[in-house]
Amino acid sequence: MSTSIRFLVVDDFSTMRRIIKNFLNDLGYTSIAEADDGKTALPVLKAGDVDFLITDWNMPGMPGLELLREVRGDPATKKLPVLMVTAEAKREQIVEAAQAGVNGYVVKPFTAQTLKEKIDKILASQAAG
Amino acid sequence: MSRYRGVMAKLNHAYAAGDEGTFDDLLGELNSARELSLRTGIAKLSQSLAAALARFQLDSRIAALAGHEIPDARLRLDHVLKMTEEAAHRTLDLIEQAAPLAEVTARDARVLGETLDSRSHSDIRQFLGEVQSNAEKVRANLTEVMLAQGFQDLTGQILHGIRKLIGEVESVLDELAQVSGVPLERVAKLNATDPAGPSVPGVTVNAVANQNDVDDLIAGLGI
Numbered sequence: 281m282s283t284s285i286r287f288l289v290v291d292d293f294s295t296m297r298r299i300i301k302n303f304l305n306d307l308g309y310t311s312i313a314e315a316d317d318g319k320t321a322l323p324v325l326k327a328g329d330v331d332f333l334i335t336d337w338n339m340p341g342m343p344g345l346e347l348l349r350e351v352r353g354d355p356a357t358k359k360l361p362v363l364m365v366t367a368e369a370k371r372e373q374i375v376e377a378a379q380a381g382v383n384g385y386v387v388k389p390f391t392a393q394t395l396k397e398k399i400d401k402i403l404a405s406q407a408a409g
Numbered sequence: 410m411s412r413y414r415g416v417m418a419k420l421n422h423a424y425a426a427g428d429e430g431t432f433d434d435l436l437g438e439l440n441s442a443r444e445l446s447l448r449t450g451i452a453k454l455s456q457s458l459a460a461a462l463a464r465f466q467l468d469s470r471i472a473a474l475a476g477h478e479i480p481d482a483r484l485r486l487d488h489v490l491k492m493t494e495e496a497a498h499r500t501l502d503l504i505e506q507a508a509p510l511a512e513v514t515a516r517d518a519r520v521l522g523e524t525l526d527s528r529s530h531s532d533i534r535q536f537l538g539e540v541q542s543n544a545e546k547v548r549a550n551l552t553e554v555m556l557a558q559g560f561q562d563l564t565g566q567i568l569h570g571i572r573k574l575i576g577e578v579e580s581v582l583d584e585l586a587q588v589s590g591v592p593l594e595r596v597a598k599l600n601a602t603d604p605a606g607p608s609v610p611g612v613t614v615n616a617v618a619n620q621n622d623v624d625d626l627i628a629g630l631g632i
Binding site: 293294295298299302337338343345366367368369370371372373374375376378379382383384385386387388390391394 | 494501504602604605606615623630632
């Protein structure tokens with residue numbers, strides 16, 4: 281599995297971005313960009329510098345679900361792997377995210393094991409697909 | 410005064426006739442009529458006084474809440490946000506400093522173990538010095554991480570105070586609603602899928618209990 285994958289971590293809390301970034305570093309990934317909501321994430325995504333998007337849902341500006349829809353609606357990014365890491369834990373929300381085309385859903389607080397599993401699973405299915 | 414006219418006429422008449430019994434009766438009638446109207450007046454007065462007092466108390470409570478206690482609570486919450494963020498960053502700093510030390514120590518120990526037979530005493534002494542120094546730094550960072558958790562005491566106290574304030578606001582709103590006769594049930598309803606932050610047991614409806622639930626749900630949707 282390539283560690284040159286370029287991640288974009290989108291979360292309005294700098295501590296959470298830092299935790300996910302540290303964790304990705306631990307897993308051997310070194311290329312990690314950050315954004316604090318969908319609006320600041322979009323230009324980075326449009327520039328085509330991202331292979332894997334990890335996003336929160338509840339953010340001021342543009343929330344994660346809207347970002348996901350933007351990503352799926354743009355031919356350039358519609359196949360980008362998107363993992364949602366969020367405190368939003370209602371069944372309706374998870375179903376809605378799934379219907380909007382999310383590739384994985386992790387509920388906060390999460391363990392390192394869970395996050396690793398979901399990332400690995402998405403990358404494996406990307407490689408297979 | 411006109412309501413006394415009839416009685417007064419009779420009273421005059423009884424006086425002129427020297428009818429003491431009727432005169433006394435009529436005098437008593439006059440007295441009690443006067444007492445009754447006085448009592449009604451006092452009752453009305455005290456009622457409106459009570460209402461005015463209640464309104465004044467409600468007004469001054471609202472004034473205190475809006476003018477002082479709520480802005481104050483906002484500042485306290487800002488402080489909670491700042492403290493929790495600082496504590497989280499402080500903890501992450503300490504972990505970022507300590508993790509490489511633990512990693513280097515583990516790696517060097519493995520390398521030394523594999524090549525022990527060819528190593529001199531001074532190599533081993535150098536390694537032991539490194540282990541000691543790294544372990545001391547990691548130990549010191551653990552103490553700092555522990556101290557950084559002290560934020561919970563302070564933020565907890567502030568949040569408790571704000572929780573009490575919210576209860577007070579709730580009861581004032583309730584009283585206001587009663588005074589104005591507006592039912593309190595017109596709560597803006599969120600859509601089921603609007604982001605609402607972390608789920609709270611007993612508050613959030615239809616939330617998953619853990620990541621396994623999420624995984625089951627997602628798997629059921631074919632992802």
